[in-house]
Every structure is written in C-alpha cells, then in structure tokens.
Amino acid sequence: MSTDADCLFCKIVDGEIPADVVAQTDEAVAFRDVNPQAPTHALVVPRSHFADAAALADGEPDTLASMVRVARDVAHAAGLDDYRLVFNTGEGAGQTVFHTHLHVLGGRAITWPPG
Ligand code: 5GP
Ligand code: ZN
Secondary structure, three states: OOOOOOOHHHHHHHOOOOOOEEEEOOOEEEEEOOOOOOOEEEEEEEOOOOOOHHHHHHHOHHHHHHHHHHHHHHHHHOOOOOOEEEOOOOHHHOOOOOOOOEEEEEOOOOOOOOO
16 A cells, blocks of 8 residues: 655544544545535545545556445435535646545535536
8 A cells, every 4th residue: 555654644544643534444534624615524535645536546446436435425424415526636626635535525505616
C-alpha cells in the first residue's frame, strides 16, 4: 500500500491526525469534512495514497468501487436516499488535497450546476 509521509489524508488514515470517522473498511475510511458544505458532508478516502480518482482507478479499481459503496452506506446511515458524490480533480476544479477523496453531500437541496 502506498503512503505519502507529507499527506494530510494519509495522516488521517494512519490516525496521526484525528478525524470524526463515520465508516471504515479494509480499503477506505470515511470521516466528516472539517468545513461542511451541507448537513451531511463526509469524505471517503482510500487507505492507499493516490493523487486523484483516475490514478486510483488505474492503480486500485476495486477500491474505487468500494468507496462508492461506503459513500452510499454513509448516506443511508444519515437517512439519505438522495445525495451527491463529487471527486474534485485538479486545482482548477477545486481540489486542494491531493489524496483522492469522494465528497458525500446531502441533507439539503443540492442544486445544479455546481459553483
Ligand atoms: P477538495 O477541495 O480537495 O475537493 O476537498 C478537500 C476537503 O478536505 C475540503 O472540503 C476540506 O474542508 C477538507 N479538509 C481539509 N483539511 C481537513 C482536515 O484536517 N480534516 C477534515 N476532516 N477535513 C479536512
Ligand atoms: Zn495520502
């Protein structure tokens, strides 16, 4: 499993930095976003370090599928059938942490198009 000693989300996966963990599997960890944009806002991250979703798809495609299932379970645990899943990819699209993470957003009306 690849890790990056300087990566914030690798440190959360390792427990070196605390987070409010809401679900975990052998492949992924889900925790509440520190700056929530909706009543439910969790991040699902792979335990392995990959910079973005496409790199994860190349390196561990099964983990990518597992993350979507974890996201669904987090949403259902919050009582949500409707939710939005987002992978920001690249700075221009709003990615600020380069350990891929799946945003799970719900609990309010989520509009389209996104900002
Ligand atoms: P991005 O902008 O890369 O798509 O999303 C990064 C997310 O990570 C942001 O929504 C931000 O609020 C969240 N975040 C940044 N630092 C921390 C942290 O230390 N703990 C937690 N729980 N979330 C963080
Ligand atoms: Zn990382």
